[in-house]
Amino acid sequence: MNRDVYVIGVGMHRFSKDYIPKRDLYFTAGMDALKDAGIKFRDIGALYNGYIGGGMTEGIGFAKDLGLTGVPVTHVENASATGSSAFREAVWAVSGGQCEVAMALGYDDMRLMGNPMSRTVPGKKKLPSMENIMLPAGFFAMWAQRRMHENGTTIETFAKVAAKNWNHGRHNPMSQRRADHEVTVEEVLAADMVAYPHTAMMACASGAGAACAIVATKEWAQKYANGRPIIKVLASQSQSEVYNDGHIFMGAVVGPSSSTELTGQAAYKEAGLGPKDIDFVHVHDAFPIEELMYYELLGFCGPGEGDRMLHDGETTLGGRVPFSPDGGLIARGHPGGPTGLAQVWDATRQLRGEQGKFQVEGARTGMVHMMGAGSICIVHILQRA
Amino acid sequence: MAKQVPLEEGYMIIPENPDQPARLLGSYSKAANKHYFPIRKLCPITSEPVETVELSPEGVLFSWSFIMMPKMGSREKVAGYGVGQIDLPEGVRIQAPIDGKMGDWKIGMKMKLVPNPVVTEEDGTQYCGFKFVPVQEK
Numbered sequence: 001m002n003r004d005v006y007v008i009g010v011g012m013h014r015f016s017k018d019y020i021p022k023r024d025l026y027f028t029a030g031m032d033a034l035k036d037a038g039i040k041f042r043d044i045g046a047l048y049n050g051y052i053g054g055g056m057t058e059g060i061g062f063a064k065d066l067g068l069t070g071v072p073v074t075h076v077e078n079a080s081a082t083g084s085s086a087f088r089e090a091v092w093a094v095s096g097g098q099c100e101v102a103m104a105l106g107y108d109d110m111r112l113m114g115n116p117m118s119r120t121v122p123g124k125k126k127l128p129s130m131e132n133i134m135l136p137a138g139f140f141a142m143w144a145q146r147r148m149h150e151n152g153t154t155i156e157t158f159a160k161v162a163a164k165n166w167n168h169g170r171h172n173p174m175s176q177r178r179a180d181h182e183v184t185v186e187e188v189l190a191a192d193m194v195a196y197p198h199t200a201m202m203a204c205a206s207g208a209g210a211a212c213a214i215v216a217t218k219e220w221a222q223k224y225a226n227g228r229p230i231i232k233v234l235a236s237q238s239q240s241e242v243y244n245d246g247h248i249f250m251g252a253v254v255g256p257s258s259s260t261e262l263t264g265q266a267a268y269k270e271a272g273l274g275p276k277d278i279d280f281v282h283v284h285d286a287f288p289i290e291e292l293m294y295y296e297l298l299g300f301c302g303p304g305e306g307d308r309m310l311h312d313g314e315t316t317l318g319g320r321v322p323f324s325p326d327g328g329l330i331a332r333g334h335p336g337g338p339t340g341l342a343q344v345w346d347a348t349r350q351l352r353g354e355q356g357k358f359q360v361e362g363a364r365t366g367m368v369h370m371m372g373a374g375s376i377c378i379v380h381i382l383q384r385a
Numbered sequence: 386m387a388k389q390v391p392l393e394e395g396y397m398i399i400p401e402n403p404d405q406p407a408r409l410l411g412s413y414s415k416a417a418n419k420h421y422f423p424i425r426k427l428c429p430i431t432s433e434p435v436e437t438v439e440l441s442p443e444g445v446l447f448s449w450s451f452i453m454m455p456k457m458g459s460r461e462k463v464a465g466y467g468v469g470q471i472d473l474p475e476g477v478r479i480q481a482p483i484d485g486k487m488g489d490w491k492i493g494m495k496m497k498l499v500p501n502p503v504v505t506e507e508d509g510t511q512y513c514g515f516k517f518v519p520v521q522e523k
Contacts, residue, residue, distance in 0.1 A: 127504055130393040130423075130514055138468040139480070141450030146470075149448070149492050195452045196487065243419075243430050246447070246478040248470070250423055 001095040006221035007231040007382065008101070008214050009037025010345040015176040015209030015333030022054065022208075025107045026062040029210035029338070033103070034066075037214045038224045041067040044214070045099020050076045050086035050106035051337035053113040059105075077337075080284055081372030082106060083211060084340030088378060090215050091236045100217050106338035107210035113336065131250050136286065137203060139253040139374070141195035144289035148197065153292070155197045157307050159188040161288035162202040162330050164316050169327020171357035174342065176205040176333030204286040204329035211341035213348070221385075231351050234271035234365070235381040239263045241374075255374025260297040264369070267379040268299070275299040278321060278381070279363040280350060282343035284371040285328040291315075294369065295323070322360050325350065340378065343368040351384040387509045389500050395424055397515055398439065399500050406442035407500050409515065411477055413438045420475035442498045443520060444471040447478060449490045471496045471517050482516040495520035 011032025013025045034041060049059030060073045078085040083106030090102035147153045166183035169175035183201075191201040221230040241247075244256035268274050275298065283298075285291040295306040300314075300321055309315060315323040326332050326346035329339060347366040349355050360366075365383045372378070389399045399407045412421045412435035414428035420440065421429065428435050449469040467490065469483035482501060483490065497520050500513035 127392055127512055128514070130391070130396045135452060135454055137454055138450050138452045141452070142448040142468065142470055142480075145450055146448040146492070192453070193451075194454050195450045197450075245476070246472065247421075248478050248480055249421060249425075251480060 001091070001233075001236065002097065003095055004218050005091045005094045005215050005233045006218060006385070007233065007344065007348045008216045008221050008224050009033045009039070010214070010348045011036055011212045012174045012342060012345050013107075013210040014174045015205065015207055015335055015342065017176060017205070017207040019109070020208045022058070022107055022109065023062050023065065025208060025210035026059070026105065027065045029107065029212040030066050030103070030105050033212035033214050038226055039101065039214070042069045043101050044069070044071050044103045046090065046093040046102040047071050047073045048076050048086040048089040048102070048104045049073060050082040050104065050341065051108050052077055052079060052082055053108055053336065062107075078376050079373035080286070080334065080336065081340055081370040081376050081378045082337045083342070084368070084370040084378035084380070085238070085372070085376070087213055087215075087341055087344055087380065088236050088238055090213070091233050094215050094217060101214060101220055102216070103212065103214050104341060105210070105212040106341040108336035108338060109208035110206040110334060110336045135195070136253040137195035137198065139251070140287040140289055141198050143254050143293070144197050144287065147289060147292070151304050151307070153307055155189065156185055157292070157310060158197060158202055158288040159185040159199070160310055161285070161291050162188045164310075165285060165291075165324045165328040165330040166201065168317055168322070168325055168358055169331025172326045172332055172346075174345070175327045175331050176207050176209070177327065177331040198287050202288050202330070205331060205333035207333050207335055209333060209335040209338050209342070211338035211345050213341050213344045228352050229384045231348050232383050232385040233380060234273075234383045235267040235379065237263050237266040237270060237380075238376065238378045239266065240376050253374045255371060257293065257297055259371065259374075259377040260294055260369065263377040263379045264298040267367070267381050271381040273365070273381070278365055278367050280322045280325050280347075280360040280366045282324060282326075282328065282347060282366070282368040284369060285324050285330055286334060288330070291323055291328070298367070298369065317358060317360065325355070325358055325360050340368065340370040343370070344380070344382070347382050351382060387505070387511050389502065389511045389513050392503065392512045392514050399513060407498055407515065408439040408442050409479065409498060411438055411440045411475065412436065420477050422477045422479060440477060441474045444473040444479065444496055444517070446470070446490060446492055446494045446496050447472045448492060449483060451487050469496065469517060479517075484516060484518040489519060495522070
């Protein structure tokens with residue numbers, strides 16, 4: 001990066017299964033982040049809106065509720081990695097010298113998106129696309145099935161990943177799923193099957209929500225620290241796919257494993273550190289197979305060792321490197337546009353030591369990872385300066 | 386037999402003679418010596434031109450699942466459907482619905498491509514995607 005960038009404010013509208021007007025989601029998260037940073041909307045020099053559903057310039061319309069300041073507003077969309085992409089654009093706007101302070105604001109309701117693969121041919125009957133063949137749940141389930149075949153991973157292991165994240169989300173006030181009891185492996189296994197071997201309690205929570213992050217130069221970070229530690233963006237990396245054997249071009253929602261591996265390695269290199277230096281991790285845990293694979297692909301254990309790492313409790317709060325400490329996509333939720341920014345919300349607050357019952361004790365460095373439609377991977381590393 | 390046509394051009398051919406197998410259309414890159422599906426505009430590895438080729442109608446099951454959720458954008462209840470990844474001899478992996486029920490599929494089993502009718506016109510014409518069915522071993 002050309003100059004150092006810091007996260008100076010984060011905000012959220014709780015992720016929820018309730019239908020909440022998107023305009024309200026947007027305003028709440030934006031104002032929450034401005035308040036957290038201690039600045040006004042007129043201080044923002046660039047605004048990046050992240051949403052997947054929604055009509056033309058919808059986000060610019062919502063931004064008018066925050067003020068008419070002339071700020072450049074840009075819509076960013078990269079499927080699940082939309083919020084992460086908006087964050088990365090804001091980071092680079094500051095790093096590149098476009099402005100001193102930039103905002104990334106993601107919002108969505110996963111249930112209102114319709115079918116991204118539908119097509120209408122003028123003058124013809126409405127036909128489904130040849131590429132509209134199955135849900136993301138199917139892709140992830142086939143990844144899980146193959147892992148069971150190759151590694152002997154059990155359904156109980158997938159259930160354990162989910163139960164862990166449900167229990168992490170119990171104390172997160174922004175979590176969509178907040179169980180009133182300790183969730184067990186048996187409970188996860190007993191839920192309805194959605195795509196074998198994944199049950200409904202293993203699938204990410206789909207709902208509405210918004211999240212926002214404000215980034216700025218070191219001068220701004222120090223000026224508005226207000227007695228809190230300042231949080232530096234050590235690495236900002238993004239990669240699309242490179243060719244892998246067995247490459248799937250059509251409906252590639254999972255994408256090749258190398259995307260996560262290569263983007264993670266690039267982030268470590270930029271930050272000048274390795275997996276042993278990371279205190280907690282957020283990943284695209286839409287289904288348990290992903291979190292399990294990312295233990296290995298991000299270098300936290302060797303190939304095939306993910307099951308052991310999970311069962312040894314290394315990725316549970318209190319363990320060596322907790323994954324999804326706020327509940328992850330499985331419990332905190334996955335509305336779409338804001339998901340990557342919810343990770344930044346938690347990571348920033350973890351590094352400040354503000355997360356109370358789901359605090360990663362002594363956390364100094366955190367990693368946030370997202371995949372977008374299996375075709376784009378984004379990894380950031382944040383550190384308490 | 387009803388006339389069957391592909392949902393979209395450029396993905397598959399369905400011969401009029403039902404004894405002839407349907408085939409997917411892919412791209413072959415001489416420069417990379419690789420096949421791809423669906424058709425590419427250029428070789429994604431070398432950026433050299435590719436030629437359109439017919440892919441083998443049979444392959445091997447790489448993975449599978451059984452989905453009990455409606456398709457994206459729909460909330461209607463579904464009875465469930467199988468999905469699979471099938472490796473064709475050309476080194477291409479295809480994702481598609483598969484015929485059968487839980488217990489029918491084993492990784493490594495042979496699968497065959499068939500048209501999958503999804504919309505039928507008033508004149509009986511069937512617009513088809515594609516799916517794979519297990520090959521009964523003799």
